[in-house]
Amino acid sequence: MYGNAYIEPNEASKTHSVLADEDPKLLAEFEARIERGEKIEPKDWMPKEYRKQLIRMIEQHGHSEIIGALPEGTWITRAPGFKRKLALMAKVQDEVGHAQLLYSAAETLGKSREAMINDLITGKSKYSNVFNYPAFTWADACVIAWLIDAGAIINQVANAKGSYGPYCRALDRICTEESFHLKYGHDNVVTLATGTPIQRQMVQEALNRWWPPIMHFFGPSDKISSHTEILMKWKVKMATNDDMRQQFLNMYVPKIWDLGLTVPDTNLKKNETTGKWEYTEPDWDEFKRVINGGGPCNAERLAVRRNAEERGRWVREALKSGQTAYVVPFA
Amino acid sequence: MIESLDPRINRASISVDNNIEPLGTLDQWETYEVFHQKKRGDQHMHVGIVHAANPEMALAFAKEQFGRRGLTANIWVVNTRNVFASTYEDADIFETTTDKIYREAGGYKVMDKINQYKKSQKA
Numbered sequence: 193m194y195g196n197a198y199i200e201p202n203e204a205s206k207t208h209s210v211l212a213d214e215d216p217k218l219l220a221e222f223e224a225r226i227e228r229g230e231k232i233e234p235k236d237w238m239p240k241e242y243r244k245q246l247i248r249m250i251e252q253h254g255h256s257e258i259i260g261a262l263p264e265g266t267w268i269t270r271a272p273g274f275k276r277k278l279a280l281m282a283k284v285q286d287e288v289g290h291a292q293l294l295y296s297a298a299e300t301l302g303k304s305r306e307a308m309i310n311d312l313i314t315g316k317s318k319y320s321n322v323f324n325y326p327a328f329t330w331a332d333a334c335v336i337a338w339l340i341d342a343g344a345i346i347n348q349v350a351n352a353k354g355s356y357g358p359y360c361r362a363l364d365r366i367c368t369e370e371s372f373h374l375k376y377g378h379d380n381v382v383t384l385a386t387g388t389p390i391q392r393q394m395v396q397e398a399l400n401r402w403w404p405p406i407m408h409f410f411g412p413s414d415k416i417s418s419h420t421e422i423l424m425k426w427k428v429k430m431a432t433n434d435d436m437r438q439q440f441l442n443m444y445v446p447k448i449w450d451l452g453l454t455v456p457d458t459n460l461k462k463n464e465t466t467g468k469w470e471y472t473e474p475d476w477d478e479f480k481r482v483i484n485g486g487g488p489c490n491a492e493r494l495a496v497r498r499n500a501e502e503r504g505r506w507v508r509e510a511l512k513s514g515q516t517a518y519v520v521p522f523a
Numbered sequence: 524m525i526e527s528l529d530p531r532i533n534r535a536s537i538s539v540d541n542n543i544e545p546l547g548t549l550d551q552w553e554t555y556e557v558f559h560q561k562k563r564g565d566q567h568m569h570v571g572i573v574h575a576a577n578p579e580m581a582l583a584f585a586k587e588q589f590g591r592r593g594l595t596a597n598i599w600v601v602n603t604r605n606v607f608a609s610t611y612e613d614a615d616i617f618e619t620t621t622d623k624i625y626r627e628a629g630g631y632k633v634m635d636k637i638n639q640y641k642k643s644q645k646a
Binding site for chain 1: 525527528529530531532535537538539540541542543545546547548549550551552553554556569570571572573574576577580587588591592603604606608610611612
């Protein structure tokens with residue numbers, strides 16, 4: 193699971209000047225290859241900006257998988273019943289495995305795994321904003337598994353058709369595994385929503401808490417985020433933030449309503465003329481505040497991650513072989 | 524100490540300003556390329572990489588990472604250092620092969636001659 197990669201809004205304007213020192217012939221060949229639907233492979237020529245944006249995006253995606261395992265992992269010890277405990281453990285293990293696949297894909301672009309982990313634990317790299325919120329009850333874990341994973345699948349299915357070979361291959365594998373997460377999450381939410389009044393109330397409250405982060409999940413509105421043009425041309429990004437948000441609303445709001453649950457946005461409705469959903473504009477200042485470290489769980493998430501790295505360090509050192517040179521993996 | 528909703532994190536007594544030394548080069552060991560065989564008789568296919576300290580560990584991680592779903596009959600791991608590969612830049616070295624039609628079954632068309640021969644025999 194994963195949120196859309198976050199890019200500083202003012203970075204976009206720099207793109208054209210970055211392209212200025214690329215060889216125009218190589219750039220044209222590169223763009224023609226993408227236009228034809230060919231994949232770019234690690235050792236192919238690519239513009240510096242393409243490499244930079246992909247590293248950032250794949251790395252953020254990897255970090256999101258690792259950090260996303262924390263709010264869900266909170267409920268492993270207290271999942272109701274043995275079957276759900278097993279399923280949740282499998283899901284969390286999947287997410288951590290996804291991080292390995294993604295770190296490997298980013299690594300083929302020349303950033304070492306150590307450097308990515310260092311940037312995560314010092315707070316330099318971002319990860320999906322939603323994971324800076326706490327999972328108060330079991331119902332929160334269920335809403336995450338259903339709706340956050342649903343959002344992730346929309347994003348990942350789109351990006352799997354992108355231009356960078358290793359990222360696409362990792363995403364294909366990830367999407368296959370995510371389909372179980374979605375079903376599992378839906379099953380849990382349905383159980384609560386069709387259960388006792390207390391269970392219904394619990395899942396409604398969780399949905400109310402998670403709705404704003406879910407609306408933030410696909411990233412800032414296209415109206416305020418103008419960086420997407422070249423990334424879409426290069427098939428780094430395959431759909432705009434607003435398009436993915438629309439797709440999510442279209443697929444999941446009816447399913448939420450089917451269960452007699454309500455969405456905490458009185459403006460939410462489908463405009464039958466345009467076919468588009470209308471909603472209250474998410475609070476993008478809150479989004480920025482949280483992504484820059486001000487959310488309820490940012491400090492905890494990173495401290496837990498540093499703790500894991502530090503306490504595992506002696507094991508990694510003890511197992512080190514005599515090898516001294518690093519080789520970038522092939523694919 | 525962090526006060527978390529997660530009892531496991533509370534038990535671990537983690538300080539919020541636990542700054543650590545950055546990970547050094549090869550802290551995450553080297554990489555192994557993983558080849559996966561779905562069922563006996565199939566080819567092994569390259570599926571990705573794992574980071575591991577030794578081949579045994581690479582095999583264990585490859586099983587977790589790439590044998591999680593569906594069928595697996597067998598896995599190979601090969602140290603990335605030991606893979607010697609061609610480059611896409613030199614892809615033109617493969618181009619001549621398509622010209623060598625005399626190596627293909629389709630390069631031999633005999634039916635026209637046979638039919639012509641048969642016709643001439645009847646006449």
